[in-house]
Amino acid sequence: xxxxxxxxxxxxxxxxxxxxxxxxxxxxxxxxxxxxxxxxxxxxxxxxxxxxxxxxxxxxxxxxxxxxxxxxxxxxxxxxxxxxxxxxxxxxxxxxxxxxxxxxxxxxxxxxxxxxxxxxxxxxxxxxxxxxxxxxxxxxxxxxxxxxxxxxxxxxxxxxxxxxxxxxxxxxxxxxxxxxxxxxxxxxxxxxxxxxxxxxxxxxxxxxxxxxxxxxxxxxxxxxxxxxxxxxxxxxxxxxxxxxxxxxxxxx
Amino acid sequence: xxxxxxxxxxxxxxxxxxxxxxxxxxxxxxxxxxxxxxxxxxxxxxxxxxxxxxxxxxxxxxxxxxxxxxxxxxxxxxxxxxxxxxxxxxxxxxxxxxxxxxxxxxxxxxxxxxxxxxxxxxxxxxxxxxxxxxxxxxxxxxxxxxxxxxxxxxxxxxxxxxxxxxxxxxxxxxxxxxxxxxxxxxxxxxxxxxxxxxxxxxxxxxxxxxxxxxxxxxxxxxxxxxxxxxxxxxxxxxxxxxxxxxxxxxxxxxxxxxxxxxxxxxxxxxxxxxxxxxxxxxxxxxxxxxxxxxxxxxxxxxxxxxxxxxxxxxxxxxxxxxxxxxxxxxxxxxxxxxxxxxxxxxxxxxxxxxxxxxxxxxxxxxxxxxxxxxxxxxxxxxxxxxxxxxxxxxxxxxx
Numbered sequence: 001x002x003x004x005x006x007x008x009x010x011x012x013x014x015x016x017x018x019x020x021x022x023x024x025x026x027x028x029x030x031x032x033x034x035x036x037x038x039x040x041x042x043x044x045x046x047x048x049x050x051x052x053x054x055x056x057x058x059x060x061x062x063x064x065x066x067x068x069x070x071x072x073x074x075x076x077x078x079x080x081x082x083x084x085x086x087x088x089x090x091x092x093x094x095x096x097x098x099x100x101x102x103x104x105x106x107x108x109x110x111x112x113x114x115x116x117x118x119x120x121x122x123x124x125x126x127x128x129x130x131x132x133x134x135x136x137x138x139x140x141x142x143x144x145x146x147x148x149x150x151x152x153x154x155x156x157x158x159x160x161x162x163x164x165x166x167x168x169x170x171x172x173x174x175x176x177x178x179x180x181x182x183x184x185x186x187x188x189x190x191x192x193x194x195x196x197x198x199x200x201x202x203x204x205x206x207x208x209x210x211x212x213x214x215x216x217x218x219x220x221x222x223x224x225x226x227x228x229x230x231x232x233x234x235x236x237x238x239x240x241x242x243x244x245x246x247x248x249x250x251x252x
Numbered sequence: 253x254x255x256x257x258x259x260x261x262x263x264x265x266x267x268x269x270x271x272x273x274x275x276x277x278x279x280x281x282x283x284x285x286x287x288x289x290x291x292x293x294x295x296x297x298x299x300x301x302x303x304x305x306x307x308x309x310x311x312x313x314x315x316x317x318x319x320x321x322x323x324x325x326x327x328x329x330x331x332x333x334x335x336x337x338x339x340x341x342x343x344x345x346x347x348x349x350x351x352x353x354x355x356x357x358x359x360x361x362x363x364x365x366x367x368x369x370x371x372x373x374x375x376x377x378x379x380x381x382x383x384x385x386x387x388x389x390x391x392x393x394x395x396x397x398x399x400x401x402x403x404x405x406x407x408x409x410x411x412x413x414x415x416x417x418x419x420x421x422x423x424x425x426x427x428x429x430x431x432x433x434x435x436x437x438x439x440x441x442x443x444x445x446x447x448x449x450x451x452x453x454x455x456x457x458x459x460x461x462x463x464x465x466x467x468x469x470x471x472x473x474x475x476x477x478x479x480x481x482x483x484x485x486x487x488x489x490x491x492x493x494x495x496x497x498x499x500x501x502x503x504x505x506x507x508x509x510x511x512x513x514x515x516x517x518x519x520x521x522x523x524x525x526x527x528x529x530x531x532x533x534x535x536x537x538x539x540x541x542x543x544x545x546x547x548x549x550x551x552x553x554x555x556x557x558x559x560x561x562x563x564x565x566x567x568x569x570x571x572x573x574x575x576x577x578x579x580x581x582x583x584x585x586x587x588x589x590x591x592x593x594x595x596x597x598x599x600x601x602x603x604x605x606x607x608x609x610x611x612x613x614x615x616x617x618x619x620x621x622x623x624x625x626x627x628x629x630x631x632x633x634x635x636x637x638x639x640x641x642x643x644x645x646x647x648x649x650x651x
Contacts, residue, residue, distance in 0.1 A: 050493065076495035088493070092486040093479070101483050102494045104476050110497040113504055115477040118255060122476070161494065 009058035036222035081162035091147035282446030295452035308555030310512020316550035319485035324385030330532030332517025358514020366506035409528035548622025
């Protein structure tokens with residue numbers, strides 16, 4: 001049984017059946033990619049995992065516990081972190097504070113009223129935050145205003161914020177969308193490094209086949225809300241069904 | 253010092269000095285000079301400066317840190333005032349229990365209103381708080397002042413009557429709000445040359461409380477809690493996906509700022525034992541928003557500056573009338589003098605709101621960070637000039 005089990009999940013928006021009968025099992029410590037053409041339901045599926053959407057049918061379990069009906073912050077506290085398509089960071093805060101917040105969240109849970117301490121006096125957390133910034137190569141930018149970072153750096157920062165929480169499952173929603181090739185390759189290297197160093201499971205939603213084939217161990221192809229195939233990268237490349245989903249009936 | 257870094261400590265010292273020496277700073281002109289009308293160092297006004305400073309500092313904890321714009325904070329001010337006057341009526345004229353009850357009552361009130369209002373954010377939150385405040389105003393103004401159950405004494409306002417019980421009152425104590433016998437109204441006048449300075453007990457009580465609450469606000473701003481509140485303002489989505497529940501954070505900030513407002517309300521009543529419903533009206537809520545934005549929302553000292561600025565305008569500018577203008581421009585030929593007075597006329601006296609509105613517009617357009625940003629820009633300009641003269645000067649960028 002996988003770390004994340006998705007069973008018979010369906011979701012309907014008005015007249016649109018965004019997901020129907022999705023079954024998916026993500027194995028522990030693997031990198032699982034979910035690909036598919038636009039409108040296949042990839043993002044909807046991800047939103048169902050993190051508590052932003054509640055599926056109409058089916059079940060989602062993480063390490064044997066149901067995720068349905070839980071708030072995003074509860075799901076995160078269980079060990080699921082998410083990287084967004086456009087980096088979601090705290091733009092008004094500096095880089096160090098951005099990383100300190102998940103450190104506090106990990107240690108103190110979803111709410112604690114520590115109104116009379118000083119942020120930088122928490123030596124243990126500061127050390128942890130500095131270490132993760134060294135890992136993602138951003139330690140020299142720790143006093144920078146995070147809104148002024150480049151897009152690639154924002155992505156790194158967001159990863160750092162997720163990783164410092166030591167999540168068991170990292171969900172990545174198109175981590176290289178809109179990036180230049182060089183930034184994309186950097187991101188791939190970063191993800192590979194993360195994978196080597198940590199016990200972490202990753203689920204990636206991605207358009208860019210280059211990224212998918214460099215990272216994924218299993219690939220699920222989603223089309224029109226249902227999984228078409230689940231295979232290893234080698235077998236996916238020439239799969240007729242995948243060709244059909246992406247290119248339509250016409251033979252190219 | 254006291255858990256503050258160097259920069260905050262110097263800011264804190266500035267506030268302490270300003271608050272304690274205000275009677276001097278605010279009376280820079282000799283008593284019988286023609287500029288004496290610009291003196292603001294009389295007890296009533298000084299008390300107002302400080303009390304509204306406390307109100308704005310508290311409002312800033314909510315608005316400046318979390319970005320939730322409450323349009324109903326005057327409700328807490330009003331609740332604080334009523335609570336204090338009820339203590340005066342029932343127990344004693346001692347201000348300490350009165351102020352404590354106003355803070356507690358405002359806190360409870362804020363908890364209720366905040367719990368409901370904070371389910372929404374942005375404009376919906378603002379409208380909800382506004383609705384609650386107007387509801388409270390209507391309740392205080394008419395509903396809760398019927399003969400059977402008279403909690404607020406309606407239009408007249410709640411005040412202490414001779415036949416009120418005042419169970420803990422003794423004849424040896426002053427018949428006015430006091431602190432263990434020290435009357436809030438007692439004032440020591442000091443005359444030096446042509447100048448006179450007044451030192452008022454009530455003012456100093458307010459000033460000490462301002463210093464304490466300002467210290468509390470610095471600590472809050474620099475604490476992990478304050479950082480979380482800034483995170484709420486910055487990106488709630490990321491906050492939720494970082495395992496944090498933003499609701500309790502915003503609610504805590506709302507209650508704290510409501511308690512500040514209650515404290516301010518209690519102090520208003522302690523200076524003058526009267527509480528009227530108009531204190532809860534939406535214009536009063538709007539005023540604190542203006543103060544905070546004018547001074548600089550999200551900065552530590554901004555709200556105090558904003559409060560001082562607006563209260564100064566309200567009380568000093570509004571007193572300039574045409575006669576005074578004629579005096580000022582008497583050196584000009586008659587026709588021109590009349591013309592200039594006619595031009596300035598709409599901006600002074602009762603027209604001070606117009607001037608204030610124009611200044612507010614200017615600040616919002618040219619100094620989005622408020623007066624504090626203005627000060628920073630000025631300081632930077634001066635520093636640049638200095639460093640141009642001596643290239644070796646320290647040019648460390650501000651923060």
